[in-house]
Amino acid sequence: MLELINKISQNQFNTIISEAKDDLFKLEQFSVLKTFFSTRNFFSPSPIVFIADPFLFVHNDELFLFYEEQIKLDGKGVIKMVKTSDLKKWTKPITVLEEDYHLSFPNVFFLYGQIYMMPESGNDKSIKLYKPNETLSKWIPYKTILKGSKFIDSSIVRNNNKLFLFTTDYTNQTNKLRLFYSDSIDGQWVEHPLSPIAEGKDIGRCAGSLFNYQDKIFRPCQLTNSRYGEGVDLYEVLELSCHNYKEKKIKRLIPNSDKNYSTGGHHFNYCYFNDKKIVATDILEIRFNFWEAIRRIIVKLKKE
16 A cells, blocks of 8 residues: 555645744744645646745845746746745745756855856756846846756855855766865866765755854755655764865754654755744655646556
């Protein structure tokens, strides 16, 4: 019976926006402000299966949420955006970026006076930067900073006047975390002498961007050994230079004792807004869809 359930069920992701309490890393004590649900209609012919990889960004006194939306399990991811000024009323989602290939992980950040988005574009075998219009509702390609491999879930962090790029090379369907550095966003990116700095299903793929908190750098990391979206571990970066890299595992963020996270999740992102610590995570949900089950049966029959 369990084997049958696994064959006809599907992994879907919802996004939760919460207010953190004193401990930023104790998700079970958060207050949920808003949940964005994927499709729950069993008979929907085109279900939204991913509302995932949520990134928060504050601009002009508004809180923006950028995320991946994917329709159907074999669909193509696009980047959506909603925003709020009071954490109560949110705008309707709009598509802000779409390419001919799958996009996800819309990492939006501010660097040297400029706003950038660095989404996952692994199917294009590249890492690209985009710049926005004034309302952040449209993003234009700016430059390609790396190409040649299936780079996924990339993040840039600044440390000691250097920029460090963390990216997972998924070329051979393995999580190989590679590290590069540069003097500037437009400079040449050099691979770190210790790269890859992590390799494996539970250590080699970031679960959101690296971030600074209380004068420390942290790296959220995906757990994928048992299944995609299994959970998130948190690492503290102890040393980051052009010659050395060290990190240590701090704690398990997801799953935890909160029922929202009991099945899993694969993302963690935070920001300050209106003097509050706001956290965006996604959560794994096991769902069933009639048409997806039919599609799987047809695919299996064709193989036989």
